[in-house]
Amino acid sequence: MELAKKRIGIDIGGTNIACGLVEEGQILYKTSLATNASEGKESVFNSIFKAVQMVLDNTETTIKQIAGIGVGVPGMVDMDTGVVKLAPNLYWEYVPVKEILEKKFKVPVVVDNDANAAALGEVLSGAGKGNKDVVCITIGTGIGAGLIINGKIHHGKSGGAGEFGHTIVNEKGPLCNCGSRGCLETLTSATAIVNKGKDILQQESDSILKDCIVEGQPLGAKEIFLAAQKGDKWCKEVIEESCKHLGMALANVVNLLNPEQIIVGGGVSQAGEALFRPLKKWVNYYSLDILNKDLSVDPAELGNDAGIIGAAGLIK
Amino acid sequence: MELAKKRIGIDIGGTNIACGLVEEGQILYKTSLATNASEGKESVFNSIFKAVQMVLDNTETTIKQIAGIGVGVPGMVDMDTGVVKLAPNLYWEYVPVKEILEKKFKVPVVVDNDANAAALGEVLSGAGKGNKDVVCITIGTGIGAGLIINGKIHHGKSGGAGEFGHTIVNEKGPLCNCGSRGCLETLTSATAIVNKGKDILQQESDSILKDCIVEGQPLGAKEIFLAAQKGDKWCKEVIEESCKHLGMALANVVNLLNPEQIIVGGGVSQAGEALFRPLKKWVNYYSLDILNKDLSVDPAELGNDAGIIGAAGLIK
Numbered sequence: 001m002e003l004a005k006k007r008i009g010i011d012i013g014g015t016n017i018a019c020g021l022v023e024e025g026q027i028l029y030k031t032s033l034a035t036n037a038s039e040g041k042e043s044v045f046n047s048i049f050k051a052v053q054m055v056l057d058n059t060e061t062t063i064k065q066i067a068g069i070g071v072g073v074p075g076m077v078d079m080d081t082g083v084v085k086l087a088p089n090l091y092w093e094y095v096p097v098k099e100i101l102e103k104k105f106k107v108p109v110v111v112d113n114d115a116n117a118a119a120l121g122e123v124l125s126g127a128g129k130g131n132k133d134v135v136c137i138t139i140g141t142g143i144g145a146g147l148i149i150n151g152k153i154h155h156g157k158s159g160g161a162g163e164f165g166h167t168i169v170n171e172k173g174p175l176c177n178c179g180s181r182g183c184l185e186t187l188t189s190a191t192a193i194v195n196k197g198k199d200i201l202q203q204e205s206d207s208i209l210k211d212c213i214v215e216g217q218p219l220g221a222k223e224i225f226l227a228a229q230k231g232d233k234w235c236k237e238v239i240e241e242s243c244k245h246l247g248m249a250l251a252n253v254v255n256l257l258n259p260e261q262i263i264v265g266g267g268v269s270q271a272g273e274a275l276f277r278p279l280k281k282w283v284n285y286y287s288l289d290i291l292n293k294d295l296s297v298d299p300a301e302l303g304n305d306a307g308i309i310g311a312a313g314l315i316k
Numbered sequence: 317m318e319l320a321k322k323r324i325g326i327d328i329g330g331t332n333i334a335c336g337l338v339e340e341g342q343i344l345y346k347t348s349l350a351t352n353a354s355e356g357k358e359s360v361f362n363s364i365f366k367a368v369q370m371v372l373d374n375t376e377t378t379i380k381q382i383a384g385i386g387v388g389v390p391g392m393v394d395m396d397t398g399v400v401k402l403a404p405n406l407y408w409e410y411v412p413v414k415e416i417l418e419k420k421f422k423v424p425v426v427v428d429n430d431a432n433a434a435a436l437g438e439v440l441s442g443a444g445k446g447n448k449d450v451v452c453i454t455i456g457t458g459i460g461a462g463l464i465i466n467g468k469i470h471h472g473k474s475g476g477a478g479e480f481g482h483t484i485v486n487e488k489g490p491l492c493n494c495g496s497r498g499c500l501e502t503l504t505s506a507t508a509i510v511n512k513g514k515d516i517l518q519q520e521s522d523s524i525l526k527d528c529i530v531e532g533q534p535l536g537a538k539e540i541f542l543a544a545q546k547g548d549k550w551c552k553e554v555i556e557e558s559c560k561h562l563g564m565a566l567a568n569v570v571n572l573l574n575p576e577q578i579i580v581g582g583g584v585s586q587a588g589e590a591l592f593r594p595l596k597k598w599v600n601y602y603s604l605d606i607l608n609k610d611l612s613v614d615p616a617e618l619g620n621d622a623g624i625i626g627a628a629g630l631i632k
Contacts, residue, residue: 076606086606133473145572149465156574157449158610163571168564168602180602248484249568255479256461256569258472286484286496290392290402294474 006061007315008052008069011114011307012044014089018304019051021059022312025125027305029059037090044090045100052105068108069101070314072117072307077159082111085159110314114307115162116153118300119146121310122263126301133259135250136300137164138266143185149257165189167249188246190221190268196238197224207234225271240278247282254287254295265300272299322377323631324368324385327430327623328360330405334620335367337375338628341441343621345375353406360406361416368421384424385417386630388433388623393475398427401475426630430623431478432469434616435462437626438579442617449575451566452616453480454582459501465573481505483565504562506537506584512554513540523550541587556594563598570603570611581616588615 006028011018013035020030031054033047056063075087082098084090101109112120119128119136128134134148143165147154154161165185166178173182174192186192197219200207209227213219228235250262262283269275276297284292302309322344327334329351336346347370349363372379391403398414400406417425428436435444435452444450450464459481463470470477481501482494489498490508502508513535516523525543529535544551566578578599585591592613600608618625 147572149470150468152466154465154573156607157576158574158607160604160607161572161574163574163604163607166571166604167568171564178604248487252483252565252568253572255482256463256477256572257470258474258477258479260473288476288479288482288494291472291474291476291479 005067006065007067007312008055009117009308009310009312009314010048010051010069010071011117011304011311012048012071012073012090013114013307014074017044017047017051018308019048019055020305020308020312021055021061022309025309025313027308029055030305030308031055031058035090037092041090041092041095048101049104063105063107066105066107068110068315069105070117070311071097071101071109071111072114072311073097073111074114077111077113079112079155079159082109084111108315112153112155112311112314113146113159113162115144115146116155117146117310117314118265118302118306119148119263119310120153120313121302121306121308122265122300123148123151124313125309126306127263127298128261131261133257134261134263135164135253135257135259136263136265137250138300139189139246139264139268140266141189141191143189143266147257164249164253167252169245169249184245184249188242190266193221193224193238193242193268194219196242197221197235200224200234200238204234208232209235221268222271225274229274239274243275243278244282247279248286250279250283250297251286251292254283254291258291258294260294260296262295262297263300264297265303265306269299321383322381323383323628324371325433325624325626325628325630326364326367326385326387327433327620327627328364328387328389328406329430329623330390333360333363333367334624335364335371336621336624336628337371337377338625341625341629343624345371346621346624347371347374351406353408357406357408357411364417365420379421379423382421382423384426384631385421386433386627387413387417387425387427388430388627389413389427390430393427393429395428395471395475398425400427424631428469428471428627428630429462429475429478431460431462432471433462433626433630434581434618434622435464435579435626436469436629437618437622437624438581438616439464439467440629441625442622443579443614444577447577449573450577450579451480451569451573451575452579452581453566454616455505455562455580455584456582457505457507459505459582463573480565480569483568485561485565500561500565504558504565506582509537509540509554509558509584510535512558513537513551516540516550516554520550524548525551537584538587541590545590555590559591559594560598563595564602566595566599566613567602567608570599570607574607574610576610576612578611578613579616580613581619581622585615 145164170182174186176183461480486498490502492499
């Protein structure tokens with residue numbers, strides 16, 4: 001009997017449920033449905049069931065040909081039971097995802113945090129292919145991390161590892177949602193960068209930032225990077241300060257964990273060299289040379305597919 | 317054939333070489349010789365050979381009854397080859413410790429960093445017995461860490477993980493030997509605490525610190541803790557600030573790794589509750605509640621024996 005090699009990977013986000021059929025780290029087919037988390041968890045599970053069926057139908061695959069279903073969830077997961085303990089964006093508390101999906105599909109189900117799944121995806125077939133010790137961070141509305149240690153996802157005692165966004169880099173910094181001051185998330189997330197951009201728009205009349213905004217579009221981190229590239233001194237300062245804080249926090253991780261690679265994904269990472277050049281400079285500046293000489297800092301390669309591929313990779 | 321259960325553990329320090337016969341995490345017999353590193357590496361190896369022979373002789377054990385020899389070294393080790401790449405306190409660079417000892421004793425030898433070995437010792441038979449995710453820090457002249465992740469020592473890409481002392485907690489802080497500013501080591505090590513005590517002796521005439529020093533003895537961290545306990549406001553402030561910085565750095569590690577336990581050893585840890593009470597307060601203050609609710613912060617239990625027991629534990 002041949003071992004089933006195909007797996008289904010599901011990435012449940014606050015906005016969309018992405019679902020794909022994956023074989024040897026490649027997506028054969030994928031689809032996406034709205035999460036509509038506010039309509040309740042039964043509605044979300046119906047969409048998940050539907051997405052899985054769509055993937056099976058469109059690839060002429062039966063559930064018996066599937067080794068299992070992996071699921072990434074934006075929350076904290078009990079790895080022993082597959083229960084999602086807390087997922088604020090889905091309004092979920094103690095939802096037995098593994099049990100529900102195994103009952104429905106009669107195949108093994110593994111549930112993990114979405115940042116962990118994305119990190120696994122990147123080391124399975126993306127920017128970190130084949131690497132064993134990788135810190136994979138995502139900079140978007142917030143800042144999260146998935147840690148690959150010795151080739152495996154690191155979960156920690158209660159499945160909550162990777163809260164890198166709540167690294168305190170300045171104890172007198174802005175107040176964070178978590179209650180602390182100066183968390184990295186309040187200084188370097190897209191939200192933080194945009195907030196600083198809004199201040200520039202209000203306060204600095206000589207800034208060209210206003211000319212970089214497309215009429216009718218909201219201000220995003222992208223526009224601030226653009227203005228900085230065009231030479232705007234205020235926006236350049238925002239980018240430099242953000243990279244300095246992120247670089248320092250990452251350097252502390254480098255000194256602690258001695259990873260071989262840092263992978264940076266999420267919306268802000270699309271700024272490319274405008275982000276990576278100063279970021280690498282500060283990581284190297286603040287970390288020990290004997291550790292950063294073996295380190296590379298790279299953009300994520302898989303984008304949203306990382307979540308699907310990594311979720312599928314949760315199935316052994 | 318019965319499997320040999322006895323192992324020899326060697327902890328090579330800058331001052332002493334400690335060597336013991338270990339069975340099931342317990343030291344059956346131990347001895348200690350001066351390292352005399354300044355006399356060259358041959359002299360150090362002769363002392364190691366002698367210490368091993370003393371341990372065998374005094375326990376009526378033959379080398380054939382030994383499963384192997386584990387060695388902890390104060391430096392960076394290439395885990396694939398057992399070569400010590402750099403050990404400043406021993407004046408060693410690229411010393412093939414595994415090869416030398418295997419040639420001499422004809423048993424398997426495993427070499428690791430001493431902080432890693434001590435961490436392993438504490439989870440094998442000390443404060444962290446049976447725990448899987450533990451951060452073990454040592455606060456002495458400097459600050460080091462050994463990380464146990466998923467039950468195993470975490471080495472990182474080049475064997476350099478655990479440089480927790482070089483976590484930057486205040487980018488405008490004092491200059492560190494590593495070249496950065498505001499490393500934890502410059503703020504919370506015994507050396508840093510003593511330096512602050514010296515400032516108090518010079519500047520604060522109402523401080524009782526001078527009365528806590530035994531005549532002819534140098535000022536140590538111990539005296540500053542003593543003065544603080546007796547109510548000296550200046551020394552209380554030093555302790556509180558030190559614990560705040562250490563607590564913040566540890567909270568960042570808690571948010572990143574979600575460990576189940578932090579073990580604190582080294583000279584400063586002997587201050588007991590005067591250290592642990594404020595330290596726990598600040599760790600909890602700065603870390604996410606969902607992560608610190610599963611965390612305990614405990615003193616190391618094995619003292620110098622951790623290095624011997626952990627080194628022996630390196631042998632599978």
